[in-house]
Amino acid sequence: MANNIFKVQGMHCASCASVITKKISKIPGVFNVSVNYGNEKARIDFDPKQATPALFNDVVKELGYTLTSENMSSEKMEDAHDHMGKENYLEELESKVAFIFPVSIVIFIAMMWDIAARTFAWIPNLPIPMELFNLISMIVATLAVFWVGQPYLAGVLRFVKYGTANMDTLIGIGTLTAYLYSTVITLLPQVRILIQAPEYTYFDVAIVVIGFVTLGKYLEVRSKKKTGDAIEKLLHLQAKNALVVRDGKEVEIAITEVVHDDVIIVKPGARIPVDGIIVEGSSFLDESMITGEPMPIEKHAGDAVVAGTLNTSGAFTFKATKVGKETLLSQIIAMVDEAQGSKAPIEALADKISSVFVPVVLVIAVLSLVVWLTIGASYLGFSQALSLGILSFVSILVIACPCALGLATPTAIIVGVGKGAQAGILIKDASTLEKLHKVNTVIVDKTGTITKGKPTLVDIKNDSGRSDDEFISLLASLEKSSEHPIAHAVVQYAERKNISMQEVAEFSIVEGKGLRGKIGGTEYFVGNVKFINELSVSFDESSIEKYTSQGKTPLIIATKEKVLGFATVSDELKEASKEAIANLHKLGIKVIMLTGDDERTAKYIASLVGIDEVVAHVLPQDKLAKVKELQERGHIVAMAGDGVNDAPALAQADVGIAMGTGTDVAIESAGITLLGGDISKIAKAISLSKMTMLGIKQNLFWAFFYNAIGIPLAAGVFYPVFGWLLNPIFAGLAMAGSSVSVVSNSLRIKAKKL
Ligand code: ADP
Numbered sequence: 001m002a003n004n005i006f007k008v009q010g011m012h013c014a015s016c017a018s019v020i021t022k023k024i025s026k027i028p029g030v031f032n033v034s035v036n037y038g039n040e041k042a043r044i045d046f047d048p049k050q051a052t053p054a055l056f057n058d059v060v061k062e063l064g065y066t067l068t069s070e071n072m073s074s075e076k077m078e079d080a081h082d083h084m085g086k087e088n089y090l091e092e093l094e095s096k097v098a099f100i101f102p103v104s105i106v107i108f109i110a111m112m113w114d115i116a117a118r119t120f121a122w123i124p125n126l127p128i129p130m131e132l133f134n135l136i137s138m139i140v141a142t143l144a145v146f147w148v149g150q151p152y153l154a155g156v157l158r159f160v161k162y163g164t165a166n167m168d169t170l171i172g173i174g175t176l177t178a179y180l181y182s183t184v185i186t187l188l189p190q191v192r193i194l195i196q197a198p199e200y201t202y203f204d205v206a207i208v209v210i211g212f213v214t215l216g217k218y219l220e221v222r223s224k225k226k227t228g229d230a231i232e233k234l235l236h237l238q239a240k241n242a243l244v245v246r247d248g249k250e251v252e253i254a255i256t257e258v259v260h261d262d263v264i265i266v267k268p269g270a271r272i273p274v275d276g277i278i279v280e281g282s283s284f285l286d287e288s289m290i291t292g293e294p295m296p297i298e299k300h301a302g303d304a305v306v307a308g309t310l311n312t313s314g315a316f317t318f319k320a321t322k323v324g325k326e327t328l329l330s331q332i333i334a335m336v337d338e339a340q341g342s343k344a345p346i347e348a349l350a351d352k353i354s355s356v357f358v359p360v361v362l363v364i365a366v367l368s369l370v371v372w373l374t375i376g377a378s379y380l381g382f383s384q385a386l387s388l389g390i391l392s393f394v395s396i397l398v399i400a401c402p403c404a405l406g407l408a409t410p411t412a413i414i415v416g417v418g419k420g421a422q423a424g425i426l427i428k429d430a431s432t433l434e435k436l437h438k439v440n441t442v443i444v445d446k447t448g449t450i451t452k453g454k455p456t457l458v459d460i461k462n463d464s465g466r467s468d469d470e471f472i473s474l475l476a477s478l479e480k481s482s483e484h485p486i487a488h489a490v491v492q493y494a495e496r497k498n499i500s501m502q503e504v505a506e507f508s509i510v511e512g513k514g515l516r517g518k519i520g521g522t523e524y525f526v527g528n529v530k531f532i533n534e535l536s537v538s539f540d541e542s543s544i545e546k547y548t549s550q551g552k553t554p555l556i557i558a559t560k561e562k563v564l565g566f567a568t569v570s571d572e573l574k575e576a577s578k579e580a581i582a583n584l585h586k587l588g589i590k591v592i593m594l595t596g597d598d599e600r601t602a603k604y605i606a607s608l609v610g611i612d613e614v615v616a617h618v619l620p621q622d623k624l625a626k627v628k629e630l631q632e633r634g635h636i637v638a639m640a641g642d643g644v645n646d647a648p649a650l651a652q653a654d655v656g657i658a659m660g661t662g663t664d665v666a667i668e669s670a671g672i673t674l675l676g677g678d679i680s681k682i683a684k685a686i687s688l689s690k691m692t693m694l695g696i697k698q699n700l701f702w703a704f705f706y707n708a709i710g711i712p713l714a715a716g717v718f719y720p721v722f723g724w725l726l727n728p729i730f731a732g733l734a735m736a737g738s739s740v741s742v743v744s745n746s747l748r749i750k751a752k753k754l
Pocket residue numbers: 445446447479482484486487511512513514515526527528553554555594595596597598618619620645
């Protein structure tokens with residue numbers, strides 16, 4: 001099965017997305033289609049034996065759109081092309097607005113004057129004769145309908161040819177009706193007299209509706225560009241060239257030509273072109289654009305550097321370890337792009353509504369015209385019923401246009417995901433962002449989440465009868481093959497003391513407890529109390545209490561016969577931990593710490609940072625069970641872990657939050673990745689989700705609100721009682737206003753403080 005992301009060009013409103021979805025899903029071999037109006041992309045899962053991208057393009061071309069595969073052509077060319085396409089579209093809209101908007105204002109004033117003159121006797125009539133006014137209006141309206149309103153006409157044409165209707169169709173049918181009716185009245189006076197229609201025309205309606213809708217569209221496209229500028233900012237972080245050493249000489253090459261193990265020279269003030277490890281020199285690096293940390297960080301030989309970050313005043317060389325699409329920056333860009341285009345569950349509702357809305361509205365509009373011409377005519381007479389009926393037909397089509405509905409969710413998601421990325425909070429998809437706002441329980445892992453995860457060896461209690469060096473050598477040799485942070489602490493200590501290591505046979509890890517291995521024929525065990533208690537050796541637990549109650553982790557070494565002693569390691573708290581927990585409490589969230597460590601050790605650490613509940617001595621599989629248990633009790637759980645042994649629990653949690661430290665970021669593994677491993681970002685991510693969801697709900701309210709009160713008003717439901725009938729001009733104003741207010745409301749999320 002192939003899965004492809006396509007760029008879609010030519011979508012002018014949200015219902016285009018549902019039209020395209022319907023058409024493509026009918027093609028044999030297509031399993032799943034999702035078209036997003038927000039970022040103008042389509043995701044199509046299909047069987048390449050039965051369907052091809054070219055076929056998809058042929059199908060949508062008939063409807064006036066183009067599909068280009070993202071995987072097929074060179075990305076850069078396409079980005080440039082896409083960018084130009086958008087610019088041209090905006091320029092075209094700009095010139096249309098420059099013409100139609102002033103004209104609309106003049107017509108609007110003339111119309112208001114006319115209404116006022118007919119209502120109040122003391123206001124004089126318009127100082128131009130009706131025939132002349134109609135003639136000028138007709139010329140302007142012709143331009144409005146056939147030039148400015150061309151996309152709406154195309155919508156009508158599509159409806160006639162293929163039976164697919166979208167929002168453009170509604171505006172198109174509405175304005176074309178007003179235009180044709182008025183043209184007949186003006187040019188064919190015989191017909192006008194025959195149907196006894198009044199002398200006034202609706203050219204003004206066609207002009208002003210197209211004027212307002214086009215202005216709304218222009219403002220919408222302009223702000224929509226702004227909603228997506230997080231990606232643009234990230235792209236700007238990418239250096240274009242790199243200074244590398246090739247054959248002993250410094251050469252400047254394009255970053256696309258940098259390969260693994262290239263040695264790259266970084267001068268003061270330069271941007272880091274790819275990911276790598278410093279080999280020589282040192283400097284302070286500004287990593288704020290990636291991690292959100294404002295302070296420059298000092299880096300020396302052996303430290304990792306990340307593409308897109310900025311060197312300050314030092315100079316150094318580094319070896320490229322990740323190039324091209326592998327760099328953290330490329331991964332971030334790809335993920336933000338994907339996440340912004342993904343659909344939040346809440347959007348399914350809006351999609352469903354807009355897909356049935358358009359045909360339903362067409363039916364309502366026709367029904368309303370029929371009612372006017374039958375029931376209305378029996379009260380008002382045919383000629384007045386006809387002219388009011390046409391007015392209400394046009395109004396319904398214009399006000400019912402669910403444009404704002406289609407913009408409500410995607411624009412907020414795009415802003416929310418982008419804002420997160422700029423704060424070092426990487427969100428995998430829209431549904432994660434949506435789920436996050438409901439979280440009421442956060443589970444954190446101790447090592448690497450609350451603490452730095454870089455423990456050091458602090459105490460040695462040697463009861464083995466050997467020298468301390470021999471004791472350490474034993475311990476370090478056994479730990480050498482383990483990847484656990486505790487093991488690193490021991491090995492590092494031994495290396496610093498220049499203690500030699502020994503050969504270990506039959507080594508094995510005992511998950512969550514420790515390890516075992518043979519040295520010189522004797523089997524040794526290293527691990528926690530639980531592990532040692534499983535051996536039948538006697539161990540006085542009270543001997544370690546002094547250490548565990550200070551938050552230190554003991555590692556006990558024993559043979560099958562007896563305990564040889566223990567060492568302790570201590571892991572520093574992250575500076576941000578305490579405040580981060582306090583911020584979660586402020587959001588009303590319960591914080592539970594799960595750890596495989598000793599209970600006293602864990603409780604001590606928990607008390608330092610204000611964690612509500614501790615579960616110690618848990619094995620990785622028990623972490624998963626604990627998450628499940630909380631979920632069964634009705635908690636909505638976010639689990640934050642360092643992403644290695646916590647993976648199953650991260651996956652089980654409603655939202656998995658991975659601590660992405662340095663360059664080792666497995667972005668795909670969790671719903672959310674916090675760059676720099678800063679846990680104060682958990683509360684920020686939850687606030688961001690709350691803001692975004694609130695924004696979406698407000699947007700949906702405004703989008704529905706206009707339509708809900710607009711349609712009955714436009715249909716003339718209130719006419720018999722109050723004499724209210726919505727003029728199509730106000731319908732156009734309301735419709736444009738609703739789209740613009742939805743997009744600006746989404747943009748507001750950007751300015752809010754996290
Ligand atoms: P956590 O991530 O909370 O530390 P783990 O499952 O990784 O949980 O480890 C649980 C406990 O098992 C550790 O606290 C430690 O006591 C013991 N342990 C794990 N690996 C080792 C090791 N290599 N050497 C000694 N003890 C270990």
